[in-house]
Amino acid sequence: MKYFLDAIRAMLVTLKNFFRPVETVRFPFEKRERGERYRSSFALVHDEHGEEACIACKLCERICPSEIITVVGGEKKLSEATGKKRQYVGDFTLDLNACIYCELCVQVCPVDAIVMCRVPEVPGFFREDLVLTMDKLYANEAAANEPTWANATKLWEMQDPKRGLVEAEPDEPAPEPAASETPSTEPAT
Amino acid sequence: MSLSIQPYSAEQPVNPYLDVDLYDPDADLMVLNLGPQHPSTHGVFRVKLILDGEVIVKAIGYPGYLHRGVEKLCEKLNYSNIKAIIDKNDYISPMINEQAVNMAFEKLAGVEVPRRALWLRSLLAEFQRIASHLIALGTFGLDVGGALGGGASAFMYCFRDREMILDVFEELSGCRFHYNTHCVGGNRHDVPAGWDRMVLPALEVIEARLDELVDMMVNNQVFVDRTQGVGVIPKNLALGLGLTGPNGRASGIDCDLRRDAPYNAYGEVEVRPAVRSAGDCQARFLCRVDEIRESARLARLFLAGLPEGPISGTKPNKGPTSVKIKEGRCYVGLSTPRGELGTYLIAGGNKGLSPYRLKIRPPSLHHLASIPYILPGNNLSDAIAILGSLDPVMGEADR
Numbered sequence: 152m153k154y155f156l157d158a159i160r161a162m163l164v165t166l167k168n169f170f171r172p173v174e175t176v177r178f179p180f181e182k183r184e185r186g187e188r189y190r191s192s193f194a195l196v197h198d199e200h201g202e203e204a205c206i207a208c209k210l211c212e213r214i215c216p217s218e219i220i221t222v223v224g225g226e227k228k229l230s231e232a233t234g235k236k237r238q239y240v241g242d243f244t245l246d247l248n249a250c251i252y253c254e255l256c257v258q259v260c261p262v263d264a265i266v267m268c269r270v271p272e273v274p275g276f277f278r279e280d281l282v283l284t285m286d287k288l289y290a291n292e293a294a295a296n297e298p299t300w301a302n303a304t305k306l307w308e309m310q311d312p313k314r315g316l317v318e319a320e321p322d323e324p325a326p327e328p329a330a331s332e333t334p335s336t337e338p339a340t
Numbered sequence: 341m342s343l344s345i346q347p348y349s350a351e352q353p354v355n356p357y358l359d360v361d362l363y364d365p366d367a368d369l370m371v372l373n374l375g376p377q378h379p380s381t382h383g384v385f386r387v388k389l390i391l392d393g394e395v396i397v398k399a400i401g402y403p404g405y406l407h408r409g410v411e412k413l414c415e416k417l418n419y420s421n422i423k424a425i426i427d428k429n430d431y432i433s434p435m436i437n438e439q440a441v442n443m444a445f446e447k448l449a450g451v452e453v454p455r456r457a458l459w460l461r462s463l464l465a466e467f468q469r470i471a472s473h474l475i476a477l478g479t480f481g482l483d484v485g486g487a488l489g490g491g492a493s494a495f496m497y498c499f500r501d502r503e504m505i506l507d508v509f510e511e512l513s514g515c516r517f518h519y520n521t522h523c524v525g526g527n528r529h530d531v532p533a534g535w536d537r538m539v540l541p542a543l544e545v546i547e548a549r550l551d552e553l554v555d556m557m558v559n560n561q562v563f564v565d566r567t568q569g570v571g572v573i574p575k576n577l578a579l580g581l582g583l584t585g586p587n588g589r590a591s592g593i594d595c596d597l598r599r600d601a602p603y604n605a606y607g608e609v610e611v612r613p614a615v616r617s618a619g620d621c622q623a624r625f626l627c628r629v630d631e632i633r634e635s636a637r638l639a640r641l642f643l644a645g646l647p648e649g650p651i652s653g654t655k656p657n658k659g660p661t662s663v664k665i666k667e668g669r670c671y672v673g674l675s676t677p678r679g680e681l682g683t684y685l686i687a688g689g690n691k692g693l694s695p696y697r698l699k700i701r702p703p704s705l706h707h708l709a710s711i712p713y714i715l716p717g718n719n720l721s722d723a724i725a726i727l728g729s730l731d732p733v734m735g736e737a738d739r
């Protein structure tokens with residue numbers, strides 16, 4: 152009898168869950184809302200003068216734990232926009248097959264040239280599809296692949312050891328009242 | 341003739357080195373390979389079972405199928421890169437693995453971590469503990485199977501609730517699983533605006549649904565029959581094998597590094613780990629349930645008291661050579677959802693850019709060491725329940 156009653160009770164829980172809102176999405180047709188900082192595929196960006204921002208410093212190549220970035224330095228020439236001499240990148244390849252999305256390459260880039268995208272990379276049928284060549288990386292900069300919040304400057308700002316010591320951060324939640332504050336959405340129990 | 345093997349007890353220990361003659365025609369033994377691809381072994385763990393009918397006579401565990409040579413790889417990578425690959429170790433609680441290596445690096449480099457980062461780390465660790473235990477509970481429900489209404493439903497419910505924590509992590513760090521949100525000297529990502537409005541409801545929902553899970557499984561007579569008194573690890577065996585975490589605490593070892601050797605911000609709050617004495621599958625399950633509640637309480641405390649200030653004590657990482665540790669050695673232990681994760685670091689490889697040696701003490705390996713002792717004498721079906729209740733993560737045991 153105990154077994155039977157317990158089974159009924161367990162079934163009631165199942166029934167309760169049956170009427171809860173569905174939490175899955177039918178993936179290829181519907182897409183989940185990604186967080187603001189969601190990081191996925193990559194893009195190389197142009198700087199404010201419309202030139203390729205990457206200066207082929209190879210820092211990202213050296214920091215990548217999976218060693219999947221290959222940077223080939225290009226020619227050094229006078230920049231048309233600023234008139235200063237700078238280096239350009241000859242070739243840039245990023246092999247997404249082995250990327251662990253650690254964001255370290257974005258973190259170290261001195262000129263904010265590489266960013267990650269909020270839109271997941273398009274799955275491919277071949278491994279070669281996942282190798283991001285320079286053309287693909289620059290194509291990713293287009294509006295369709297909205298970049299994430301993070302680039303190196305913003306990350307460095309956030310990690311500044313002096314940050315928040317001089318003035319209060321507008322970014323942070325108020326510490327004390329945060330706990331007692333009523334949640335904005337009712338928990339769907 | 342059949343060998344009479346009794347389940348392990350303090351009075352009558354099982355000899356894991358028992359010699360069995362497989363070809364003895366009278367004994368009628370059978371060899372059964374459980375794993376390495378069996379879903380209930382929680383990864384790729386192979387147990388060779390020698391069965392007499394349905395009763396296990398001898399069990400031999402074979403770890404190593406997921407060996408990736410992480411420790412060796414760490415000797416080659418720079419300090420700033422190691423934390424990015426180390427969270428693949430214990431892939432159920434990556435956040436805490438990152439903290440472990442970072443704490444070791446910080447100890448040797450003499451970096452002081454700002455208070456906000458310490459609190460944020462503790463907060464993230466408690467979230468990760470909830471998520472990890474939810475997986476443990478859910479997969480255990482799957483392992484004991486048809487606990488009438490439990491079983492596969494509980495598995496789905498636990499994973500659904502865990503999603504909320506992953507969402508919280510995604511909001512903070514941008515990744516759902518391998519975060520890389522720590523750096524030597526602090527954290528890389530500060531909490532975004534309005535994060536608490538997402539976090540607090542999630543905690544509430546998880547706690548409410550945990551009550552349902554308890555109602556559905558723990559109070560269920562079928563579940564009690566399957567777990568009570570099964571796979572008992574007595575206290576002396578647990579001590580001898582070095583069991584820590586919920587598995588050790590279920591056997592009555594009242595030890596939790598969060599309370600006994602406080603790291604991060606745990607010294608500033610009161611931690612009350614759940615301790616039970618029965619040492620069976622049920623006690624281990626209940627320990628985890630209690631720990632989720634405790635973690636939710638701690639997470640609220642940490643969120644409420646999150647101090648203002650910087651999140652990193654060093655300059656931001658601007659290159660592969662930003663962290664340099666010339667020499668020294670240290671051990672750092674912290675409490676993951678599975679037990680004590682130890683990191684022993686000898687600095688000085690590669691001109692001070694990489695460790696000379698990084699040894700990781702994975703709690704799961706020690707838990708798996710108990711298998712030859714506690715499986716014999718049980719039925720084959722109980723072997724699955726016992727393996728599930730130990731909650732091993734092979735990524736960390738094999739490294």
Ligand code: SF4
Nearest residue numbers: 215250251253254256
């Ligand atoms: S995010 Fe990918 S490409 Fe960038 S450093 Fe990490 S593994 Fe390398």
Ligand code: SF4
Nearest residue numbers: 205206208209211260
């Ligand atoms: S992407 Fe940035 S870090 Fe990488 S080579 Fe170009 S400038 Fe250097």
